[in-house]
Amino acid sequence: MTRWLLAALAALLLAPTAQAVDEADLLPIDQAFALSARATERGRIEFHWEIAPGYYLYRHRTGVELVEGGFKSNPLELPDGEAYTDEFFGDVETYRNQLTAVLTGATADDATALRFKVKYQGCADVGVCYPPHTKTVTVALPAGAGGDPLAALGGARGPDLFGDTDPARAAGGLPLPEEQAFRFEAIAGGPDKLLLRFDPAPGYYLYRDRSTVEVEGDGVTAGAINWPPAQSHRDEHFGDVMVYFDPVDATLPLQRTNTAATVLTVRTTFQGCQTDGICYPPMTRTATVTLPAGAGAAAPADAPRETPPARAPTALWLALLLALGGGVILNLMPCVLPVLSLKALSLAQGGGQAKRQALWYTAGVLASFAAVGAIALALRQAGLALGWGFQLQQPGVIAALALVMIAIGLSLSGVVSFGASLAGTGQSLAQKSGPAGDFFTGVLAVVVASPCTAPFMGTALAFAFAASPAVAILVFLALGLGLALPFLLIGFVPALASRLPKPGAWMDTLKQVLAFPMYLTAVWLLWVLAKQRGADAIGLVLAGAVVLGLGLWWWEKARWGRLLPRVLAALVVLAALWPVLVVQRMPVPERAVAAEEGVVAFSQDKLDQLRRDGRVVFVNMTADWCVTCKANERTVLAREGFRTALDAAGAVYMKGDWTDVDPAITAFLESHGAVGVPLYVVYPRNGEPRVLPTVLTQDLVAGALAEAAN
Structure with missing residues (x-):
C-alpha cells in the first residue's frame, strides 16, 4: 500500500512536459511574439503577432488601450483560440503561429496618428512563461479614403513595432542592422594577450555575462577574459544584469606552448539590445590576429577556457561541506521532528540492531535525496525553473502527502499494521519494523523535510543547480548524509547507543502518542492546499481521508480471511486516491491580495x-x-x-x-x-x-x- 502511494506521488512529479524549445534557446519576448500594427483604413486598426514555433499567446491576457489620438473605439475583436487547460490559468484559449486582433471605431478628422498600449502574455512549450508584457505602439493613419505611405511604415517595421512614440522620429526608431549596432575588433597586445574592443552604437547596450571569446591557433589557448567594471541595469528579458552602454576594452590573457609568431582566429559570441527596443539574438563575430613571437604561460592544449581550473575543486568541496552542514541542521527543523521521533522509537525498540537500522535509514535518506535531485535536474533540463521544495507547488502532491500522513497516523494508532508479515502474530516489535520500515522512515524524513530550508542549504543547492548533473547529485547526497548523520552516530558509536532506553510496554503508548504529530502534519498540509485551491479541494481530500480510513480498517480486519474481502478493501484504498487526481486538475481560484497593512x-x-x-x-x-x-x-x-x-x-x-x-x-x-x-x-x-x-x-x-x- 505504501509503495502504491509513493508511486502515485512520483507519477505526479514526473508528469510529462512539452519540450519544443530548450530553455537555453529561449527567445527574447519581442522575437517570440513579434508585434506589428497598421491602419488598413482610418476606422480599422490591425494588431498582428508573428508567434515563433514552440510558443503561444493567451487570449484572455491580450488587450489594447488607446493612449493618445482622436479615436472612439469598439471592443477589441479577437478570433477564437485553441482550447487549452493551463497549469497557471485553468481552462483558456491560446494562439499559435500568428494572431491578428482588430480594433474598429470612429477617427477624428484631424487625426494623423494614434498611440496604443498593447498588453499580452505568452509562454514557451517548455513550461516557461513570460511576465505580462506591455508595448506602446504608434500607428500612422491614411489620409481620407486614400492611402498614406506612412501607414506602411507604421505597419511593417516602423515605430509601432519598436516602441517609438513620436511619428516624426519613425525612421530614427528603426533598429540598426546588427553589424552597425555592435562592432567588434581584436588586436594583439603582446605575445601573451589580446586586446578586444566591443563598440555598441549610441542607444544600444551589450550584456557582459552573455559574452564569450574563443581562440584557435597552434599551441595557444585563452584564459579568462578581463572585463572592466560594468553598469547595473534592470533588463526586461534577464532581470538584474551588468551591461555596457559605451565602447568597452577588455583583455584576454593567452597561454602558449608555441613561441613562434602565430596566426589566431578569434571568435566571440555576444548579445545586446536596443535601449527601449528590440533585443538581438546571440551574435558571433570572427577576427584574424597575428600574434608576435614570444613566450607565455605554458598550458596544456586542452586547458579549460574562461575559468581557472584550480577553482572548481575548491568550490565543489566547499559546496559539499555546506550541504553536509545544512543536512545536519535540517534535523532541528520542526517539519522533520515528527519523523525523527519515529526513528528514535524504532532505535529504542531495536535492541542490539541499532547499527543495521541506522544503515537502512541512511539508505532511505540517500536514495530519496538522489531521486529528488535527479527529478529536479531533469525538469530543469526540460525547461522548468524549479528549486528546493518545488513539488509542494503542486496541489496533487500536497493532497497525496496529507493522505500518507493520515495513513501513518492510523498505523501508529493501531488501526492498521504496516510492515508486519502474514505470520506475524508471534513476532517481536523489532522484527515488525524490519529493513523496509527503516528504509521507508528515511524516505519519509526527506519528504517532510522538503518544506524546510536550513542554513547553508541555499548556497549548496545554488551550486548544485549550476553544476554538471554528476556534481549536483553529489551535493544532494551530501545533504542526505548530513540529515542521516545523527542516527549513523547512534548506530556506530556504542556509547551513544547504550544510552537509548530499554524496550518495554511504554513504547506502545509512545507509538500511539506519535500518531498525533502525523495528524497535525496532515492538517497543516490541508491548510496549504486551502491556500492553493480553496475549500472545495479540502472537502475532496477529507472525503478521501474517510474512505482511506475505511479501506485500511477493512484491510486489517480481512488480513487473515478470504481473498475477496482483501481485494475489495484494496479497491477502497485505491478509490481514496481519486481526490489527488481531481485536486491536481482544479483551476487556480481568483485570490484577492491579502489586505496586510503596509x-x-x-x-x-x-x-x-x-x-x-x-x-x-x-x-x-x-x-x-x-x-x-x-x-x-x-x-x-x-x-x-x-x-x-x-x-x-x-x-x-x-x-x-x-x-x-x-x-x-x-x-x-x-x-x-x-x-x-x-x-x-x-x-x-x-x-x-x-x-x-x-x-x-x-x-x-x-x-x-x-x-x-x-
Whole structure:
C-alpha cells in the first residue's frame, strides 16, 4: 500500500512536459511574439503577432488601450483560440503561429496618428512563461479614403513595432542592422594577450555575462577574459544584469606552448539590445590576429577556457561541506521532528540492531535525496525553473502527502499494521519494523523535510543547480548524509547507543502518542492546499481521508480471511486516491491580495518604479508551505521592531507569494541565484541589492535597512 502511494506521488512529479524549445534557446519576448500594427483604413486598426514555433499567446491576457489620438473605439475583436487547460490559468484559449486582433471605431478628422498600449502574455512549450508584457505602439493613419505611405511604415517595421512614440522620429526608431549596432575588433597586445574592443552604437547596450571569446591557433589557448567594471541595469528579458552602454576594452590573457609568431582566429559570441527596443539574438563575430613571437604561460592544449581550473575543486568541496552542514541542521527543523521521533522509537525498540537500522535509514535518506535531485535536474533540463521544495507547488502532491500522513497516523494508532508479515502474530516489535520500515522512515524524513530550508542549504543547492548533473547529485547526497548523520552516530558509536532506553510496554503508548504529530502534519498540509485551491479541494481530500480510513480498517480486519474481502478493501484504498487526481486538475481560484497593512504585493514593474524613485525596498519571497518562511515572519517580520526599521529607512515592504507556480517570482528568484524560498533582498536607494541569509534576526534586518538608507 505504501509503495502504491509513493508511486502515485512520483507519477505526479514526473508528469510529462512539452519540450519544443530548450530553455537555453529561449527567445527574447519581442522575437517570440513579434508585434506589428497598421491602419488598413482610418476606422480599422490591425494588431498582428508573428508567434515563433514552440510558443503561444493567451487570449484572455491580450488587450489594447488607446493612449493618445482622436479615436472612439469598439471592443477589441479577437478570433477564437485553441482550447487549452493551463497549469497557471485553468481552462483558456491560446494562439499559435500568428494572431491578428482588430480594433474598429470612429477617427477624428484631424487625426494623423494614434498611440496604443498593447498588453499580452505568452509562454514557451517548455513550461516557461513570460511576465505580462506591455508595448506602446504608434500607428500612422491614411489620409481620407486614400492611402498614406506612412501607414506602411507604421505597419511593417516602423515605430509601432519598436516602441517609438513620436511619428516624426519613425525612421530614427528603426533598429540598426546588427553589424552597425555592435562592432567588434581584436588586436594583439603582446605575445601573451589580446586586446578586444566591443563598440555598441549610441542607444544600444551589450550584456557582459552573455559574452564569450574563443581562440584557435597552434599551441595557444585563452584564459579568462578581463572585463572592466560594468553598469547595473534592470533588463526586461534577464532581470538584474551588468551591461555596457559605451565602447568597452577588455583583455584576454593567452597561454602558449608555441613561441613562434602565430596566426589566431578569434571568435566571440555576444548579445545586446536596443535601449527601449528590440533585443538581438546571440551574435558571433570572427577576427584574424597575428600574434608576435614570444613566450607565455605554458598550458596544456586542452586547458579549460574562461575559468581557472584550480577553482572548481575548491568550490565543489566547499559546496559539499555546506550541504553536509545544512543536512545536519535540517534535523532541528520542526517539519522533520515528527519523523525523527519515529526513528528514535524504532532505535529504542531495536535492541542490539541499532547499527543495521541506522544503515537502512541512511539508505532511505540517500536514495530519496538522489531521486529528488535527479527529478529536479531533469525538469530543469526540460525547461522548468524549479528549486528546493518545488513539488509542494503542486496541489496533487500536497493532497497525496496529507493522505500518507493520515495513513501513518492510523498505523501508529493501531488501526492498521504496516510492515508486519502474514505470520506475524508471534513476532517481536523489532522484527515488525524490519529493513523496509527503516528504509521507508528515511524516505519519509526527506519528504517532510522538503518544506524546510536550513542554513547553508541555499548556497549548496545554488551550486548544485549550476553544476554538471554528476556534481549536483553529489551535493544532494551530501545533504542526505548530513540529515542521516545523527542516527549513523547512534548506530556506530556504542556509547551513544547504550544510552537509548530499554524496550518495554511504554513504547506502545509512545507509538500511539506519535500518531498525533502525523495528524497535525496532515492538517497543516490541508491548510496549504486551502491556500492553493480553496475549500472545495479540502472537502475532496477529507472525503478521501474517510474512505482511506475505511479501506485500511477493512484491510486489517480481512488480513487473515478470504481473498475477496482483501481485494475489495484494496479497491477502497485505491478509490481514496481519486481526490489527488481531481485536486491536481482544479483551476487556480481568483485570490484577492491579502489586505496586510503596509505590505505591497510583488510586481516587477512596481519594484522597478520604486527603484527609479530612489526608494529603499525590502522584498520577501515566501510560500505557505515554507516552514522557514513562516518562522522568519513570526519571529522577525511580524514584530514591531521590523516596522520601526522600515519607517526609519523610509522603506517599502514588498511580498511575493510562491505557494503556487508563478513565473514572475520564479524569474526573480533565478535572477538572484536563489533555488527556492525564502529569499530576502534589500534594495538600497542607490547601488547593488543585498541578499540576506535564509534565517533572519531582528538586528540583521535592521542593520541591512539602515545601511540601504544611507
